[in-house]
Amino acid sequence: MIYTLFFATLLFPLKGALIRCRANFTPKVQLVPELPLVDDLQHVSQPRSLVGVLRRVNAEEGIDGLYKGILPTLGFMLLWEQMSIPSIVVIGYLHFGVYDQSTVLIIAIASLVKIIATVIEAVFVNRAVTTREDISSFSLRRALDALLSPTERKHPYRIFSIPGLLATCTLWVLYIVGTIGARHFLFVKHLPENFGNWEDMRPHIPLLVGAVIFSFALNALVLTPLEVMMVRLSIQAKATQVVLLLDTPPVETSGPVRLRTDKDGYTGLISCARLIIEEEGWDALHRGWWWTAFRGILFI
Structure with a gap:
């Protein structure tokens, strides 16, 4: 576990930059023609690549910005390590279990736990990375004030009613569970029991390569x-809050990336996908596809 946390800490700036890159609002046209572009006000170009976001964060926020959000990320990693249920049970049963009634029930319960935890993790981690406020490492109350809206602080269950987020996380988990099950029936069952015997494995090499390529492409096209959308929907409630303090800089003109703060926000999963395509193009929906594709091959 120590090595896992070490490598997660080492690679976290890349993950944080990926979250910011996916949250970055880059409209194809200026939505209000009478106003100058945000980029013109900042005299800099809007970063659209992972490397560009890394450079911008490092230039504007330094090392603290690169590691903003690491504490909730490591906290959820420890949680999954202690629970070990939603991921390991599902993967284990789908690959090696006997598909009877009890197995289906266990998979359903584990998947439900995974969905609930994924919603909570998306809200806290994505907001911690993209927030423009300083998050206190030693004050839980101040951290919650920075990460949750007033309504969510008063009624924490409201994070499950964020438009489209629960549906997106549910589809994400169902995709993982479904692809694991499909791989078991279409691929794993056809492999020999003795993986160490090359003569037994050699005829199955084309099937193995084909499965990896298909998984790579499917993860890039569907999972990304x-x-x-999980990033966009999870940060929307905080990004669209009205700023009441006169000495607080406008949200659009601060921070390494620009968040979508229009009054007409995403109202659901379909609305989020439609507006991203209309305002920013298809490319915005596939930001970081290589990260998701490679990572997906490892656990799906």
Whole structure:
């Protein structure tokens, strides 16, 4: 576990930059023609690549910005390590279990736990990375004030009613569970029991290569848009809050990336996908596809 946390800490700036890159609002046209572009006000170009976001964060926020959000990320990693249920049970049963009634029930319960935890993790981690406020490492109350809206602080269950987020996380988990099950029936069952015997494995090499390529492509095409929408939907409630303090800079003109703060926000999963395509193009839905594709091959 120590090595896992070490490598997660080492690679976290890349993950944080990926979250910001997916949250970055880059409209194809200026939505209000009478106003100058945000980029013109900042005299800089809007970063559209992972490397560009990394450079911008490092230039504007330094090392603290690169590691903003690491504490909730490591906290959820420890949670999954202690629980070990939603991921390991599902993967284990789908690959090696006997598909009877009890197995289906266990998979359903584990998947439900995974969905609930994924919603909570998306809200806290994505907001911690993209927030313009300083998050206190030693004050839970101040951290919650920075990450949750007033309504969510008063009624924490409201994070499950964020438009489209629960549906997106549900589809994300169902995709993972479904692809694991499909791989078991279409691929794993056809492999020999002795993986160490090369003569037994050699005839199955084309099937193995084909499965990896298909999984790579499917993750890039299907899983990536879901993860992009998870980021957008999870941060929307905080990004669209009205600023009441006169000495607080406008949200659009601060921070390494620009968040979508229009009054007409995403109203659901379909609305999120439609507006991203209309305002920013198809490319915005597949930001970081290589990250999701490679990572997906490892656990799906």
